[in-house]
Amino acid sequence: MLLDLRRAITVSIIFFVILGLAYPLVETGIGQALFNHQANGSLSANGSEQIGQTWDGPQWFHGRADGDDPTATGGSNLGPRSKELLDKYKERIAGLEKEGVTPHQDLVSASGSGVDPDISPEAAYAQVPSVAKARGKSDDQLRALVERHVEGPQFGFLGASHVNVLELNEELATLR
């Protein structure tokens, strides 16, 4: 028993050094050297392309109905028969309709992370008429813009098609 105790303590210290310090620190070194942009949060001038932001007003493409606070991530956790969820949905739908945006399911529902950076291509196309009207652009021009930003499933079969809202709006802002 006492021998076990000594072994447990020594092996815990050894594991702490190998697995708790050496392993993550070596990975950090490799990550910083080879994939510096990704390892630090994929930051650009306007934020992180991986973290969703809130876009208000009909002049922008909207993202998921998230809080977009990266310090408090997570979903709404409201159950599928929650009255609170139903009320939230009704409120969001009314808000979107007031702006003239078709309430696509992505724009009404919240994501799992609370900072989903993407929407589905359908949700982006659904917003084309309202954004075009607010910016005085043609629908065709904006539809072409969305099309340039559609990313299919990775390697053609992993995950789902999506559009990064930050990148989409960044290019929208530069559109003439």
Place this chain on the structure above:
Amino acid sequence: MAFVWTIVAMVVVLALCWRYLGAYMVAVYEGRVRWLAKVERPIYRVIGADPKAEQTWKRYASSVIVFSAIALLFSYGIFRLQEHLPFNPEHMPGVEWHTAWNTSVSFVTNTNWQSYSGETTMSYLSQMGALAVQNFVSAAVGMAVAVALIRGFARKGSKTIGNFWVDLVRGTIYVLLPIAFVAAIVFISQGALQTLAGHAEVHNALNGASQTLPRGPIASQEVIKQLGTNGGGFFNANGAGPFENPTGLTNFLSIVLILCIPVALTYTFGKMVFSVRQGVAILAVMTVLFGGWLTMAAVAEQQGNPALAETGVSQPLGNMEGKETRFGALSSSLYNVTSTQTSTGSVDSAADSYTPIGGMAMLTGMMLGEVSPGGVGTGVYGILMFAVITVFIGGLMVGRTPEYLGKKIQAKEVKLAALGVLVMPITVLVLTAIATAVQAGKAGPLNAGPHGFSEILYAYTSQTNNNGSGFGGLSANTPFYNVTGTIGLLLGRFAIIIPALALAGSLAEKNAVPTSLGTFRTDKPMFVGLLTGVVLVIGGLTFLPAVALGPIVEQLSHGMFW
């Protein structure tokens, strides 16, 4: 269609893991793998372990317990003292006693139930040096126990079942560390963070948004949390968070990492008992159960969210409340089912917001006892106990002393297996009953009605099965839930490990009985069907009433909202 290819790719990769990782693990635990001997040998020298000196089951079990107790104290100390320790760029204060206690127990038991939010609670040292270290070693403990039980079946007239310290070290450095090391680099390339820098402040001039982005050494922890079927997220959002699980590829790799060791261990098992077919039979049971539950969740999540349906908005993408766009409803269901059937408990979508049947798939997947395919090691020793019960029932039917893998199964073995199988349901049901009866428990749920009950039931089911996923709406970071939860965590781990090791000891001593015409073959479809039935019947008989009060009522309540 893309999803079909995802499944095909998953099956192909897992088949390769089964064959090659499975064979590699046989060699590792038999001491034939030596490419890291320069690390391995010195460890044995320092801790004074002799690779040739084996232990009886009692010595093995006491080593497991002493090691786990020290690991627990070590982690608890780091959490409490983190404000005085290095790698704390955001100056996180020491963690509350009850949160630190629950978290230490949770990670040492390979559960990773998290009542805290990582981004606002844990320093980088706590994440790397306590949580991630336990992700490795608690997994290695599970594998060690599984291998010890397999040795029990394989050996004849032996007093010993291996050396815990040696099994622990070998599993960690030869299996877990190399795979994690490579996978982490892939995760970083996809956009998982790996930095020691603190929060980043960003401002967007276009929309006027300002954000604080918590960061950290995430990728290195993310991969081992999956590979070791631990499941604890660096941040609260867990695998849904883009900094942990950035792309379709990382989502797929997460699923493969979770499943590879549990699946491969069935080959290891077959090889070590000198009949790969026996391992195939076990894997077949796991596959049937997994496929059934995956279908249940995937079909349900395609139906859309009842609350959103009520508003009249169409849902061609399925239920997307709590799901990430880049994964979609199908890949999310696959991830969450994988994680709940393996005692992992990481989620890439909010379990609480699944449809009633989708949520039920996750809840009842755990209730089967985490054997389809279950956690690393825990799945194999779990299902072998079910197998003992199965041959016992088979023996009763034909009136013969049951045998399994050439060993006579007698009263002692059946009692130990029954104990190992029944500890979990009893603990879950008693704890849930207590929580629904006292005020401190009733204060927990976020949602009203049957869904609130499901949140409580899910919490104890998850902790006692050492899964760690949650219906996140439950306010679990209270002294009541933190302390009662640890009862489930500890019983679900050690009250199953001890019977499993006792079973190993008892079996190892026995001599083999020759196979005769009357022997019930355990490598045939008949056995696969019977074992599947036993797992389903035991889970169903114990949990059906409780499940009826939660997700089933919820599913049947058309048009009602609470």
